[in-house]
Amino acid sequence: MNKRQQIEYSSILAQIAADKVKRLKSFILLISGSLALFFLLNIVIYQQAHAYTLVIALGIMLFLYWFACEDTLPIVSSIFIWTLTLLAFFFAWNTEGLYDTSLLAYPCILVFCAMLNNRVLIASSALFMIISIYCLAYAEYTGLLASPLAEFADWRKAHNTALVLLVFASVVYILTQDLNRLLDKLVKMHINMLRTKQRTQRKALTNRLTLLPNEIACSQYVQARIYRHHSAEQLSALMVLTLNNLNSINASLGFDIGDKLINMIASRLNLLNQSNAKVFHSSNNQFLIFIDETDYHDIEAFAHQALQTTFFSNYVEQYEVEVSACIGIAIAPHDGNNYDALLRRAHTALTSAVQLGHNQFAFFDLEMEDQSKARLAMLAGLKRAIEHHEFELFYQPKIELATNTIAGVEALIRWRKANNSLVSSSDFIPIAEASGLINEIGLWVVKQAAIDCLSWHKLGFNQLGVSVNASPEQFKKGNFGSLVLKTLKQQKLDPSYLDIEITESLFIEDEKNIQSQIHQMVSQGVSISIDDFGTGYSNLNYLTKFNASTLKIDQSFIKNMMHERNQYHLVDAILKMSHAIGIENIAEGIEDKSTANILMQLGCRYGQGYFWSEPVPQNEFCTLLLSWPKGRSGPLTA
Incomplete structure (x- = not known):
């Protein structure tokens, strides 16, 4: 088991210990209630025959309830079990010896030991119980114990009771061992399941090619940050960086060269990761960059820096590959207060940056969104025009x-709309091409x-x-x-x-x-x-x-x-x-x-x-x- 597994194993054992403390406290409350009831019975019926003993035992139980925690669990468990065992022996010694009903508590005490998962207590308390049985038998045989049923005492009773307790203790001990093995197996299975889940989550949040966090990770990261209050000076920015000519590189030199080029640029972009900036790889030719707690000047400087990572000559195997990029930028909270809105508007700004030429960046503004909506409306109209045969030739x-x-x-x-108005080809052909x-x-x-x-x-x-x-x-x-x-x-x-x-x-x-x-x-x-x-x-x-x-x-x-x-x-x-x-x-x-x-x-x-x-x-x-x-x-x- 490596160091990480040991940490995970220890944390689960700590949780098990906390559950044991809760269970022990519930036992203590149960026994305390029983002792309080016995105390009342002793006062009302038995005229305080054993009231002081019950008060002392009840005090011990209340102290144990207050003192119980993960660190004191072994001590509190031992005191709790031995207090019950000695209390049962005390009542048997002072009443009817081997025939006293308090000895029926012995199997229950062994069950408590099993539920607390303490094999040492099972063995030690079982040994004491067997010895106490023979002590009671000997005391009755010699007349040391003045039991009302002493004339009926014989060693067969002691042998039979001790044998039953021994068998019961052995069964409880074996079951406890089985429970321990099962618990250990379940803990290890749980650890393996957690680690498998973590690996799956990491894989789901990581780009397979560059091993950078992907768009899902970006969504979670950004959403967790932009809900915070932003002052006018402290802004956040989501950047979309796209490599313009990657498709032509893949077509001419092959996808292996293209993948190596992406990894090269990803390594450079990864160097830009700072305390307030994080880089993500969302798709083959697209990277996302989120900058938090910054201002416009720093955002613009960072955009220049990100573009510069693509300016260098890229030597991939025997080829010198030139690549260009464009960046679209959306600012939070002005351009949106959630990830989806920022991403959509950053893509809108990216479209404008691409139109400006190679190695350009653009900030989103509302005019871009209006143009984007107009393009979408034009595209929808073009599809209807094809279906309804609205085009004609001049x-x-x-x-x-x-x-x-x-x-x-x-x-x-020309495009003749339903209202008989004509749309020039210069207005719709660029959208049809795109x-x-x-x-x-x-x-x-x-x-x-x-x-x-x-x-x-x-x-x-x-x-x-x-x-x-x-x-x-x-x-x-x-x-x-x-x-x-x-x-x-x-x-x-x-x-x-x-x-x-x-x-x-x-x-x-x-x-x-x-x-x-x-x-x-x-x-x-x-x-x-x-x-x-x-x-x-x-x-x-x-x-x-x-x-x-x-x-x-x-x-x-x-x-x-x-x-x-x-x-x-x-x-x-x-x-x-x-x-x-x-x-x-x-x-x-x-x-x-x-x-x-x-x-x-x-x-x-x-x-x-x-x-x-x-x-x-x-x-x-x-x-x-x-x-x-x-x-x-x-x-x-x-």
């Missing part, structure tokens, strides 16, 4: 500048665009193709290309009539995965356009790597090129670069004839903008097609 023509003919069409999604609904919505766009494109062909505009925008989120599952081609096949639209517009933000995602999906579509005839060129990374290498056939110049350059010389030269440079590598251009945001003419002079082939038409629903677009002037060519004039 179309904007792409114009060949030299001939003023419609060379293509861009499909732009929730994953963009995959379902995106495929619906491809399907509906294909259906509408076929309707244009039936009107006689067989040359028209349609462009749809694709989100980086749609490429993450790796099957976007297959789903697009399957949809086109189902609608019986030739892939050459579909153009997929991607933004430069797609370039920072999983390059090989995206490239394979794009090549799959291009090989079947789908064309690829780079949308909003110049506003992102503008990596020219991607233009050829992703088989881009068209480059769309962002409208922010087009709108200002007539008034800002730098913008003009930038557009000119983009056009010359595109011609050099054999890529067509579409200028977005053209709103007047002069801009269209300048772009045509610079060599831009296609344009798009409100100068010709704003995005319109399908029925209006069909009317636009049928009314568009045919055969018009040459430069546009102001």
